[in-house]
Amino acid sequence: xxxxxxxxxxxxxxxxxxxxxxxxxxxxxxxxxxxxxxxxxxxxxxxxxxxxxxxxxxxxxxxxxxxxxxxxxxxxxxxxxxxxxxxxxxxxxxxxxxxxxxxxxxxxxxxxxxxxxxxxxxxxxxxxxxxxxxxxxxxxxxxxxxxxxxxxxxxxxxxxxxxxxxxxxxxxxxxxxxxxxxxxxxxxxxxxxxxxxxxxxxxxxxxxxxxxxxxxxxxxxxxxxxxxxxxxxxxxxxxxxxxxxxxxxxxxxxxxxxxxxxxxxxxxxxxxxxxxxxxxxxxxxxxxxxxxxxxxxxxxxxxxxxxxxxxxxxxxxxxxxxx
Amino acid sequence: xxxxxxxxxxxxxxxxxxxxxxxxxxxxxxxxxxxxxxxxxxxxxxxxxxxxxxxxxxxxxxxxxxxxxxxxxxxxxxxxxxxxxxxxxxxxxxxxxxxxxxxxxxxxxxxxxxxxxxxxxxxxxxxxxxxxxxxxxxxxxxxxxxxxxxxxxxxxxxxxxxxxxxxxxxxxxxxxxxxxxxxxxxxxxxxxxxxxxxxxxxxxxxxxxxxxxxxxxxxxxxxxxxxxxxxxxxxxxxxxxxxxxxxxxxxxxxxxxxxxxxxxxxxxxxxxxxxxxxxxxxxxxxxxxxx
Numbered sequence: 140x141x142x143x144x145x146x147x148x149x150x151x152x153x154x155x156x157x158x159x160x161x162x163x164x165x166x167x168x169x170x171x172x173x174x175x176x177x178x179x180x181x182x183x184x185x186x187x188x189x190x191x192x193x194x195x196x197x198x199x200x201x202x203x204x205x206x207x208x209x210x211x212x213x214x215x216x217x218x219x220x221x222x223x224x225x226x227x228x229x230x231x232x233x234x235x236x237x238x239x240x241x242x243x244x245x246x247x248x249x250x251x252x253x254x255x256x257x258x259x260x261x262x263x264x265x266x267x268x269x270x271x272x273x274x275x276x277x278x279x280x281x282x283x284x285x286x287x288x289x290x291x292x293x294x295x296x297x298x299x300x301x302x303x304x305x306x307x308x309x310x311x312x313x314x315x316x317x318x319x320x321x322x323x324x325x326x327x328x329x330x331x332x333x334x335x336x337x338x339x340x341x342x343x344x345x346x347x348x349x350x351x352x353x354x355x356x357x358x359x360x361x362x363x364x365x366x367x368x369x370x371x372x373x374x375x376x377x378x379x380x381x382x383x384x385x386x387x388x389x390x391x392x393x394x395x396x397x398x399x400x401x402x403x404x405x406x407x408x409x410x411x412x413x414x415x416x417x418x419x420x421x422x423x424x425x426x427x428x429x430x431x432x433x434x435x436x437x438x439x440x441x442x443x444x445x446x447x448x449x450x451x452x453x454x455x456x457x458x459x460x461x462x
Numbered sequence: 463x464x465x466x467x468x469x470x471x472x473x474x475x476x477x478x479x480x481x482x483x484x485x486x487x488x489x490x491x492x493x494x495x496x497x498x499x500x501x502x503x504x505x506x507x508x509x510x511x512x513x514x515x516x517x518x519x520x521x522x523x524x525x526x527x528x529x530x531x532x533x534x535x536x537x538x539x540x541x542x543x544x545x546x547x548x549x550x551x552x553x554x555x556x557x558x559x560x561x562x563x564x565x566x567x568x569x570x571x572x573x574x575x576x577x578x579x580x581x582x583x584x585x586x587x588x589x590x591x592x593x594x595x596x597x598x599x600x601x602x603x604x605x606x607x608x609x610x611x612x613x614x615x616x617x618x619x620x621x622x623x624x625x626x627x628x629x630x631x632x633x634x635x636x637x638x639x640x641x642x643x644x645x646x647x648x649x650x651x652x653x654x655x656x657x658x659x660x661x662x663x664x665x666x667x668x669x670x671x672x673x674x675x676x677x678x679x680x681x682x683x684x685x686x687x688x689x690x691x692x693x694x695x696x697x698x699x700x701x702x703x704x705x706x707x708x709x710x711x712x713x714x715x716x717x718x719x720x721x722x723x724x725x726x727x728x729x730x731x732x733x734x735x736x737x738x739x740x741x742x743x744x745x746x747x748x749x750x751x752x753x
Contacts, residue, residue: 162519163510164691165613165659264679273662274616276679323468324476370627371483371513371653374634380483381611381620381654383510383517385474392639406613407512407620409635409652415471418522440527443472447522 140208141289142193142255145239146201150349153259153278153290154252156189157402158267165406166276168386169269172250172350172402172425175310175454176214180254182461183211183231185298190258191268193284196250197428199242200284206236209256209298213309215248215426229309231302248311248426257293271403273351308457312423315341315432318399318416321443324388325379325411333361337397337413337435344431345396350403353424354396355433361394373409383407387415389435397435399424419446463487465538467531472522475531478515483622483653485732486546487514488610492695493541494534503533511695513610513620513654546732552606552698552750554724555657558709559583559599559670563644568668571640582667586633586650601631602669603701606746607655608730609693617659617677617691621699624735624743639665646672648701659691673704673712674723684719698730700750726753 154177157170171177171194178188193200199217211231212219219226220241226232228251234240242251261268261279270278279288326334340358347354363376371380377394384390384400390410391397399416401424416424417438427433438446463480470476477494480487495509495516505524510517520530560583572578577585587598607621614620623630635651640663643649647658649666656666659677675683676692686692704712715721726749735742 159507159519162508163613165616165618166691271616273660274677274679275660276616281679321469321471324470326468369480369482370630371622371632372481373652378635378652380481380514381614381652382478382512382515383476383613385470385476385517385519387471387473405615406510407611408614412470415469415474417471418473440469440472444522444527447472451523 140206140257140292140294142259142292143203143205144200144284144286144288144290145203147284147286147288148195148200149198150283151193151195151200152270152272152283153191153261154194154269155191155267157269158265158277161265162406166265166274167271167402167404167406169267169271169277169402171252173214173252173422175422175450176250176252178454179229179304179457180211180213180252181258182457183213183229183298183302183304184209184254184256185295186254186256186258190254191261192259193253194250195253197245199251201239201241203239204234204236207297208234208292210234210240211254212251213304214251216246217251218243227303229304231298232300233297249428250425255292256297257295260291260293273403302461304457305460308453308460310423310453312426312431315434316423316427317434317436318420318424319438319443319446320389320414320416320435321440322414322437324414326413328363328376328411329413330362330364337361338437342397342433342435344427344429344433346429348427348429350401352398352400352404353427354398356396358397361391363394377411378409379411381407381409384412385415387418387421388412389414389416401425417443417446419443419450463490467535469527469531470517472527473519475518475520475527475534476515477517477534480514483514485608485622485735488622489546489732490541491516493544494537497537497540498534501533501537503530505530510613511611512613513622548696548730550696550698550728550730551725552700552728552746554700554702554750555672555674556704556708556712557603557648557670557672557701558704558706560595561671561709564647564668564671567640567642567644570642571636574636574638574640576634576637583669586631586667586669589633590631599669599703603703605743607699607701609695609697609699610654612691612693612695615660615662617693619657619676619693619697621655622653623655624698624739626739633667635665636667639663643668644671646675648672673709673716674721675716682719683716684721685723696730698728698746700747724750724753726750
């Protein structure tokens with residue numbers, strides 16, 4: 140059983156829940172930008188939650204199937220068609236051998252997750268099938284999928300059609316989207332005024348937004364507390380001696396455009412970071428389109444942990460519905 | 463030196479041993495990150511050492527952030543008294559300086575550079591007070607380097623030169639990062655050299671290129687069969703200038719699976735190094751030349 144890629148879409152990649160454990164060598168965790176959407180897609184078709192799916196950004200692929208298979212599409216809103224006939228998102232359906240799955244224009248969110256029963260069965264690299272194109276690792280020959288690729292799929296029974304995630308458990312970004320932030324790391328480098336501005340300004344998602352990181356623009360340039368730069372840091376006040384970056388950390392090169400690192404993060408570098416987006420809001424970033432207005436909202440650790448617990452409770456509810 | 467602790471969101475703790483670079487700060491950060499690893503704290507998922515800092519990733523559903531913070535802080539004292547000594551290796555890395563590929567790339571991104579009139583090496587030589595590019599390259603390769611961090615992208619080493627601070631070369635990064643850097647470019651930013659393990663974006667000045675792969679996800683390169691990443695923190699590097707003919711020869715050897723980097727096992731002792739840098743480096747070189 141294979142998926143035959145007729146049209147690949149814009150940047151469609153194989154992703155699962157990633158390969159933690161190699162960040163100290165510069166190899167990021169990777170995996171679905173919207174992990175909850177990937178888990179839900181897998182549950183809908185009866186897969187383990189960490190099975191490999193296709194993650195398509197902004198534009199869906201066109202795929203033909205060589206055998207009957209159960210499919211579910213979650214994440215952003217995009218019309219789904221099987222041989223031109225509409226199917227619902229967040230709901231399982233069957234695609235028969237020889238049929239074609241295709242997509243219309245994105246109307247909400249940024250990324251869709253396409254799960255097939257049995258999961259995509261390419262060879263794992265360092266314990267994961269997630270694609271890390273910079274390192275030519277995982278996925279299909281270490282790259283995003285291309286026209287003519289034939290992706291292997293594991294053997295699995297079909298599931299019932301019409302299994303569905305209830306609407307209140309499908310979380311999408313609001314407008315403006317709110318990203319909750321814990322300040323810290325090199326926060327002290329900013330003047331008090333610039334720190335306030337970061338949270339009061341409305342930012343928009345810049346076109347440079349990908350799996351490595353999301354860039355934001357439109358806020359006021361930042362000012363730094365004056366100091367003599369430490370040896371080895373570099374002359375710009377936004378420079379530090381190259382240190383580790385974390386997933387969700389917010390760097391502001393030159394004090395102008397914040398970048399939130401995401402699943403394919405670079406593991407370190409020489410720019411100050413002012414804090415990090417909380418773990419519960421990372422999925423949300425993966426569903427932001429360029430030009431979306433965004434507010435950063437300052438929270439404390441207890442709120443971050445509560446948000447994390449809420450997120451876990453939501454996942455539990457989906458599990459109860461589907462597993 | 464003042465160790466600073468911070469949360470990085472709800473899943474990370476960042477420990478900055480010192481805000482400026484030094485081998486002392488590197489050794490303390492390495493010892494602390496090792497101590498965290500050896501403590502086997504439930505919930506810890508990643509430990510990433512850097513030049514003068516390190517980061518711990520943990521699962522806050524398993525261990526509360528404040529409990530995690532307390533555990534790490536307990537280990538500071540242990541690390542400060544740890545021996546600043548490593549059993550490591552010195553590796554000779556051939557470098558083709560002023561090669562045509564990095565030159566083509568740097569010309570393509572000239573408008574992002576501090577001095578668009580010359581090359582990256584012209585600029586680096588001038589701001590470090592060298593009369594000629596040749597003299598600068600000599601200073602760059604004549605003394606060995608210490609891998610103080612691996613990261614940014616897959617397997618990329620950051621290197622710190624084993625010389626007195628007043629002899630350290632310093633160069634700013636590009637005004638705005640390039641979107642392209644040839645694979646295996648030898649770069650420079652701040653007080654660090656690096657080898658770009660893969661082709662891609664980069665902000666470091668470009669000096670040359672090595673024919674020796676340092677990352678191979680296919681693990682076909684003879685010396686990367688055990689693991690796809692070549693470098694680890696604590697490795698010592700000696701650059702060896704080569705010309706085009708030797709570059710081509712090594713490239714062919716790599717492709718045939720016949721290339722073996724010159725490597726010698728050595729001990730690095732920070733106190734001994736600090737006491738006599740010239741003498742210590744001479745011994746490192748002796749070990750390498752005997753290999």
